[in-house]
Amino acid sequence: EIVLTQSPDTLSLSPGERATLSCRASQSVSSSYLAWYQQKPGQAPRLLIYGASSRATGIPDRFSGSGSGTDFTLTISRLEPEDFAVYYCQQYGSSSYTFGQGTKLEIK
Amino acid sequence: QVQLVESGGGVVQPGRSLRLSCAASGFTFSRYGIHWVRQAPRKGLEWVSVITLDGGSKYYSDSVKGRFTISRDNSENMVYLQMNSLRAEDTAVYYCARETPTYCMDVWGQGTTVTVSS
Numbered sequence: 001e002i003v004l005t006q007s008p009d010t011l012s013l014s015p016g017e018r019a020t021l022s023c024r025a026s027q028s029v030s031s032s033y034l035a036w037y038q039q040k041p042g043q044a045p046r047l048l049i050y051g052a053s054s055r056a057t058g059i060p061d062r063f064s065g066s067g068s069g070t071d072f073t074l075t076i077s078r079l080e081p082e083d084f085a086v087y088y089c090q091q092y093g094s095s096s097y098t099f100g101q102g103t104k105l106e107i108k
Numbered sequence: 109q110v111q112l113v114e115s116g117g118g119v120v121q122p123g124r125s126l127r128l129s130c131a132a133s134g135f136t137f138s139r140y141g142i143h144w145v146r147q148a149p150r151k152g153l154e155w156v157s158v159i160t161l162d163g164g165s166k167y168y169s170d171s172v173k174g175r176f177t178i179s180r181d182n183s184e185n186m187v188y189l190q191m192n193s194l195r196a197e198d199t200a201v202y203y204c205a206r207e208t209p210t211y212c213m214d215v216w217g218q219g220t221t222v223t224v225s226s
Contacts, residue, residue, distance in 0.1 A: 035212035092211030
């Protein structure tokens with residue numbers, strides 16, 4: 001099973017700043033099968049990025065994804081108040097799916 | 109609108125069974141695989157199971173294999189999760205989610221809560 005490790009666990013930033021979230025895989029992941037989600041308290045997750053770098057429908061262009069192999073990044077260029085939430089990466093491989101443990105993005 | 113609605117959660121004793129349901133609407137159900145994903149209290153997301161669009165293939169996480177069974181009824185636009193031999197560690201919010209062609213999940217339900225406790 002591929003393990004995804006996200007860093008940092010918590011990121012404290014101010015609105016307007018740039019956020020960089022990392023997702024590292026225990027073995028190589030196909031870029032086509034790496035996704036990012038946002039989850040706010042009491043809500044279901046929302047798909048942000050699929051295929052490592054493609055934005056899902058309705059996702060603002062301040063969200064971008066990059067990476068390949070074992071290292072992937074979610075970048076939020078200028079934080080808006082509504083962006084403070086928990087973010088998860090997710091991968092698919094060999095009929096199995098795993099999520100990272102999450103990064104909590106909090107207001108500084 | 110595209111929607112998934114879970115039901116069937118509740119409080120159940122360890123060792124007992126429960127069946128969750130996921131009702132789909134607003135899209136051609138038979139063209140999509142459907143997942144179950146759970147989230148224990150104050151914890152992260154954990155993938156549980158997936159069923160392919162025609163029900164021909166089913167996959168499970170190691171933590172539920174042999175205890176949980178996923179199924180679907182394309183005539184009713186429903187997916188089910190039969191959970192047997194429940195344990196305290198199965199306590200979680202259970203979400204159903206629609207799978208995309210790139211094996212991620214683009215539509216999620218609101219979740220149903222399962223509590224396993226004596």
